[in-house]
Ligand code: SF4
């Protein structure tokens with residue numbers, strides 16, 4: 001049976017049915033509709049005011065690639081300027097290749113790029129060093145907990161470095177729905193309330209953050225990259241298989257099979273929770289060590305680094321964090337911990353990086369702390 005004609009232009013052959021609406025569109029009309037929807041999200045939510053200097057969190061993966069491409073197309077209409085900010089977590093065999101993809105994109109799109117690294121920002125700690133420090137503790141899954149907190153801080157530092165007024169990240173609707181499920185499963189009401197909505201307004205001196213793709217499904221993000229012929233990095237982080245997010249993702253797939261609207265339903269549920277007065281998190285204060293936003297004496301990043309520097313990395317996670325106060329002051333210099341060690345095993349490689357069938361997940365945890 002021949003493909004129907006595009007429901008928008010009426011002339012070209014339809015190349016896809018939109019997952020959400022079932023509308024048959026050609027590739028060109030689909031991309032135009034996708035960009036118009038992102039524009040609407042930004043304008044309706046007043047996310048990026050005219051004149052904003054926007055730091056785009058760039059990982060080289062599909063979401064940040066699509067976000068940077070769409071915002072670059074919309075920048076003249078929005079009257080914003082863009083600066084790519086990439087974070088080098090120090091993950092051998094994974095991040096180097098992803099950063100190479102970001103560098104190619106920056107050169108191709110003529111966008112300025114700044115790379116900040118965990119090692120420089122956090123006293124020599126890389127994710128590989130954190131993984132070695134937590135290995136054998138029975139809590140190796142905590143890698144992504146450390147990484148998520150540190151990355152949020154690193155992106156903030158990078159954005160300030162380039163004089164940005166706003167930060168945008170590429171989280172899509174599926175990422176958001178997974179985060180909602182994870183926070184429910186952990187019983188974390190505060191995070192559930194904070195993670196909903198379009199972003200954060202920049203409380204406590206932090207830069208405002210938003211997620212312009214937060215209503216776009218993962219399928220449509222991949223379709224947009226396909227029809228715009230965008231090249232992105234699609235290998236999975238070596239630590240991703242350990243992440244709790246994988247379970248939330250599997251659960252979401254089951255829910256979506258039974259109820260196709262499950263992803264957006266979860267996203268909207270979180271938005272409503274974020275608006276509910278009773279769900280408002282306690283008014284944040286400032287970290288006594290670095291001055292960043294914190295709901296306790298130390299912000300999450302300082303608490304995690306404190307635990308790492310004491311050789312007690314798990315103290316800073318969950319209930320163990322309470323124990324930090326009883327510990328003697330840190331005496332080991334941070335640089336002592338990240339001793340060189342054999343590189344972790346290479347990540348699973350995908351034979352067809354930019355094929356629609358390729359694994360399109362690069363980082364398993366980006367959103368769970370509202371990065
Ligand atoms: Fe960091 Fe993402 Fe890798 Fe977890 S999966 S360690 S959050 S890059």
Ligand code: ZN
Nearest residue numbers: 006009026029
């Ligand atoms: Zn068309």
